[in-house]
Amino acid sequence: MQGAIGPLATVIDLLAVVMVLVALGVVSVGAIQQMIRLYQIQSVVLAVITGLIAIELGTQHLTATSIALVAFAFAIPGMLAYVIKPLLAQATVPREIPPLLRLAHPFLRLFSRHFKEEADRSIREALPMWLEHGLSPRRQRSSAVISLLLTAVAYVLAFNLLSDNDHLALSLAVSMALLMLGMFTMINREDLISQIMGLLVMDHGLFLAAVRVITLPSLISIFVVSLFLYILITLVILVILLPELHERSATIEVGDQRELRG
Numbered sequence: 456m457q458g459a460i461g462p463l464a465t466v467i468d469l470l471a472v473v474m475v476l477v478a479l480g481v482v483s484v485g486a487i488q489q490m491i492r493l494y495q496i497q498s499v500v501l502a503v504i505t506g507l508i509a510i511e512l513g514t515q516h517l518t519a520t521s522i523a524l525v526a527f528a529f530a531i532p533g534m535l536a537y538v539i540k541p542l543l544a545q546a547t548v549p550r551e552i553p554p555l556l557r558l559a560h561p562f563l564r565l566f567s568r569h570f571k572e573e574a575d576r577s578i579r580e581a582l583p584m585w586l587e588h589g590l591s592p593r594r595q596r597s598s599a600v601i602s603l604l605l606t607a608v609a610y611v612l613a614f615n616l617l618s619d620n621d622h623l624a625l626s627l628a629v630s631m632a633l634l635m636l637g638m639f640t641m642i643n644r645e646d647l648i649s650q651i652m653g654l655l656v657m658d659h660g661l662f663l664a665a666v667r668v669i670t671l672p673s674l675i676s677i678f679v680v681s682l683f684l685y686i687l688i689t690l691v692i693l694v695i696l697l698p699e700l701h702e703r704s705a706t707i708e709v710g711d712q713r714e715l716r717g
Contacts, residue, residue: 463511464622470504471629471663475606478636478656482643483599485592487585490652491540498536501659505529505666531686532662535655538562541574542690543648544581554695588646598643605635626667633660655689 477497481490506529538561545557564571590598613628614621633656640653 463507467504467507467511467667468622468625470500470507471626471667474500474504474659474663475629475632475636478633478659479599479602479606481652481656482602482636482640483590483595485589485595487588487646487648487652488582490649491543494539494652494655495536497656497659498532498539501662502529502531502533502536504663505532508666532659535686537565539655541577543651544574544577546651547581547584547648548577550577557695558690585648588649590644594643598639601643602636602639605639606632609635623668626663630660630664630668633657633663651689651692658686658689 474497477493477500480493481497484490484493509529541561541564542557545560560570560573560577564574609632610628613631614624617624617627637653637655637657637660640656641650644650644653
């Protein structure tokens with residue numbers, strides 16, 4: 456998906472760099488609530504990028520299928536930005552409600568006062584536990600240094616691999632940086648909620664690669680469909696598996712999941 460170098464491509468590149476800066480924040484901030492807020496910002500930026508890419512494709516007279524796929528991809532990160540906080544709250548402090556209702560509360564809270572109250576209640580109940588699982592100032596500093604090094608490695612690798620195309624190299628560098636930072640978050644954090652945050656940041660890296668780096672329409676179709684299924688799996692983890700796991704272990708610590716209670 457290489458477009459002519461112009462203002463639109465420049466804006467897309469700048470927004471991609473913003474995604475890396477936000478990911479650096481996700482890795483190095485102490486509180487889980489701050490991680491979630493930064494992830495929401497990153498999701499909105501990714502949604503804007505995919506929308507701009509759809510416009511860019513339209514101006515290049517590419518296939519309607521390619522444009523439709525990218526436009527479809529626009530809705531996915533925007534949706535996750537809206538629902539991720541109440542979903543994580545429900546996974547942190549699960550209640551005895553059916554999985555379909557757990558999924559409905561975050562999505563329908565804009566249209567229903569009842570669902571909004573339930574989602575807000577879950578967030579209020581989860582906040583104390585989120586505050587207990589932050590990084591210390593020392594670990595925040597070390598995480599920031601390591602994340603900067605990982606980002607530098609991603610940029611060096613990408614620009615060496617695609618030295619003849621700076622715009623494509625930048626998109627690849629951002630995708631690789633998000634993958635590395637997400638993986639480091641999963642290694643560095645010891646609670647299930649932060650583990651999910653790292654997984655979702657990695658997902659953003661794959662998503663950007665699908666809509667910006669891959670140039671063959673047939674592969675774009677496969678990637679976008681695969682990522683949609685991947686997000687469905689993520690929702691299943693958030694709505695069903697994590698609440699069940701927390702209910703049996705009574706904790707969100709990864710190390711405590713070896714011994715289930717009850």
